[in-house]
Amino acid sequence: MSFTADINAIYQPSENVISKDIEGQFMIVPLISGVGNLNEEIFQLNTTGSAFWKKLDGKTSFGDIMVSLTLEFDAPYETIKKDIIHLVDQLIKKKFIFEVR
Amino acid sequence: MRSVKKNTDSQRLKISGQEFALLIKAVVEKNVPVKFKVTGKSMFPSILSGDVLTLTPYDDRKPEIGDVIALSDAQNNQIIVHRIINEMNRQFLIKGDNVLKCDGFFPCNQIIGYVCDIERNKKKIPITLSKNKRYVILSKLRVFCLSHLFLLFRKI
Numbered sequence: 001m002s003f004t005a006d007i008n009a010i011y012q013p014s015e016n017v018i019s020k021d022i023e024g025q026f027m028i029v030p031l032i033s034g035v036g037n038l039n040e041e042i043f044q045l046n047t048t049g050s051a052f053w054k055k056l057d058g059k060t061s062f063g064d065i066m067v068s069l070t071l072e073f074d075a076p077y078e079t080i081k082k083d084i085i086h087l088v089d090q091l092i093k094k095k096f097i098f099e100v101r
Numbered sequence: 102m103r104s105v106k107k108n109t110d111s112q113r114l115k116i117s118g119q120e121f122a123l124l125i126k127a128v129v130e131k132n133v134p135v136k137f138k139v140t141g142k143s144m145f146p147s148i149l150s151g152d153v154l155t156l157t158p159y160d161d162r163k164p165e166i167g168d169v170i171a172l173s174d175a176q177n178n179q180i181i182v183h184r185i186i187n188e189m190n191r192q193f194l195i196k197g198d199n200v201l202k203c204d205g206f207f208p209c210n211q212i213i214g215y216v217c218d219i220e221r222n223k224k225k226i227p228i229t230l231s232k233n234k235r236y237v238i239l240s241k242l243r244v245f246c247l248s249h250l251f252l253l254f255r256k257i
Binding site: 018019020022027029031034035036037038039040042 | 116120121123124125127128131133134135136137138153155
């Protein structure tokens, strides 16, 4: 089953992850049974992914974030969309983010 | 998104000591315990290189003599896991069990958290108050004996 983007969807980071912006790149530590296990898994988002993560406030729609990223990176909308859809798919599968509405 | 997983070197994410320290702090600041692997011999024999420690924030109690704590070493951008061996004027004297030199006195706010769990070869090593106190005595005794030996040799 593949992820289909809904531009009106609003996403929010899960409470079961802790993220930290380290020199412009976000690192994500999933909480396993309430413990941040740095010995098992740490995830690092690339520059585009980090910019996307930063904008996940539980209020801004997916479409608005995409437009904002297109302007920020001065890149074609379709390129950004392709990258972000792939990322959102991964983030949802790992339960790092969830859809607010 | 890059990921790091245990025993999958091809996917291993390279994290600097500073980044690792920042991550540990970020997790503990959210009042969440954090698990990580340590290297080095400074806490031998209580903690061995490769042990997995669980660090917990001090939200339920105050630091005590004997606690194994983590603090950030601003000079080397690393996390130090050593023991509280004394307390004076609300400052804590920190030292590794297997080293002679103390790290110095640190205020409570520089202590990230305390080690509540040690895992060695997937087995839990219990941490007890009596064990902690014994290590403090041994640590102080080692400094005392070696410093006196040193003075004795200088006289000879």
